[in-house]
Amino acid sequence: MSISVRQVPSDPVAAPLLAFLHADMFPIPEQWDAESFASLLSGHGIRLWVAERSGEDVVGFLLAREVVDEAEILTFGVIPDMRRHGVGRMLLDAFVRDLRQQGVTQLFLEVAVTNGPACGLYEQVGFSRAGYRKNYYPDGGDALVMTASLSG
Numbered sequence: 001m002s003i004s005v006r007q008v009p010s011d012p013v014a015a016p017l018l019a020f021l022h023a024d025m026f027p028i029p030e031q032w033d034a035e036s037f038a039s040l041l042s043g044h045g046i047r048l049w050v051a052e053r054s055g056e057d058v059v060g061f062l063l064a065r066e067v068v069d070e071a072e073i074l075t076f077g078v079i080p081d082m083r084r085h086g087v088g089r090m091l092l093d094a095f096v097r098d099l100r101q102q103g104v105t106q107l108f109l110e111v112a113v114t115n116g117p118a119c120g121l122y123e124q125v126g127f128s129r130a131g132y133r134k135n136y137y138p139d140g141g142d143a144l145v146m147t148a149s150l151s152g
């Protein structure tokens, strides 16, 4: 099995596929529908990275927004069958490498305080905790704000 990661154009045509994958990756209250993805994908500074198995099936993706020298990860996931094979790490590494090349210096994200796998991965790639948002999620869950400095 070979996994490859690449940036693809931010095109609303990808919205149904992203919504389908998102439904497999996240619990119901956190799932985004195709309409939400289409609206995001047509915005400014949106970056979409996908992980593909054997150059075909998309098994993970990362959607982010870049504004001048800062970027924010909007959503990111790997389908359940493909977790713990390094796919999430590959996506994050490729994305961060590209941001550095473009001179982006700061990366942000929000993650549920209860999301151990994601927090573990973010800490592994150098994110640190920068804030706390109470009742951030639709189910009332709290979020951590995490940040990574990409300069230096």
Ligand SMILES: CC(C)(COP(=O)(O)OP(=O)(O)OC[C@H]1O[C@@H](n2cnc3c(N)ncnc32)[C@H](O)[C@@H]1OP(=O)(O)O)[C@@H](O)C(=O)NCCC(=O)NCCS
Pocket (backbone or CB within 6 Å): 025, 026, 075, 076, 077, 078, 079, 082, 083, 084, 085, 086, 087, 088, 089, 090, 110, 111, 112, 115, 116, 117, 118, 120, 121, 122, 124
């Ligand atoms: C978080 C997520 C993207 C990780 O993807 P993945 O491909 O399974 O991660 P990787 O295999 O690249 O793991 C890299 C590191 O992350 C951490 N990690 C990943 N899954 C973990 C788990 N279930 N438990 C503990 N640590 C975990 C580990 O530090 C791991 O390194 P290791 O394998 O050397 O121990 C995936 O679990 C996922 O899609 N979860 C649901 C969606 C989600 O929560 N997205 C993040 C929203 S902020």
